Amino acid sequence: MKDYIQYLQDVLGLQSVMLPKSDQEPLGTQFYGPQGPFQPTEFQHYELVFLNILTQAKESLFLPEVQDLFGKMKTAMKLKNIQVLELDCTVDDRSLLPSELAKLCEGKVVVVFSSFPKDLGEFIFKGPGHWIETYSPSYLLEDAGAKKVVWNDLQKVMKELGL
Template identity: 80%
Template structure:
């Protein structure tokens, strides 16, 4: 979390980074857009959510080199008329992630990016929609061989969304 705050301040130039307070030992997830903490006043409805689990700041969607690759991935998916939400996320207990996300957003499909995906490539029901976990764009910058795995996973998402 400290790395993410430092990134927001030093790289993106945000002066005041306000994060939701959490109880000691809390497993609550924190979601971020490029503008900062994502805390909508009502549940957002999206067709597709890209959820990037951060373990360190260099994995953020919003770093230029990661953003470039991620934008190419989205362009290859041809997401022209799809409502998409892109979020960075920090979480202690990943098992709580579906219920935490459901409190702020409902979607048909959630693509969870991680350097250490669980249930790699499986499109499964979690919460109100289907989830698939795959390698993050930041991971692909370090291990280009995993790009084929990710592209196969994104094709499953495209099929699910009728693209």
């Protein structure tokens, strides 16, 4: 995590980064966009939310090598005229993730990226939307064999959104 924070500060030039006040303090569930902590000014509805669970610094959607692959994935999905939100997040308890996200925004479909997906490729009703968990783009950089699994999951999302 500290490598990721150092990268954000040194390479991306961010001033405020996601460190807790002390190394002993738990992070809880926190959401981050490309500019740092995600703090919307008003509650919004998105048709599609990409939520990337961070377990290591190299997993961020906003790192150049990951961003490149993720961009290709979105292009293949043909996401032209829909509201999309992309976030990294840290979680202590995955079961709280839907309620924590619901405090900030609402998504018709939420794609959860993880290196260790729990319910791989299954749509689950959580709150007002459908959630599906699959492998993260950073995981695909290490295991290209999982790309077919992810593409099948993204096709389910496209069908759900009518794309």
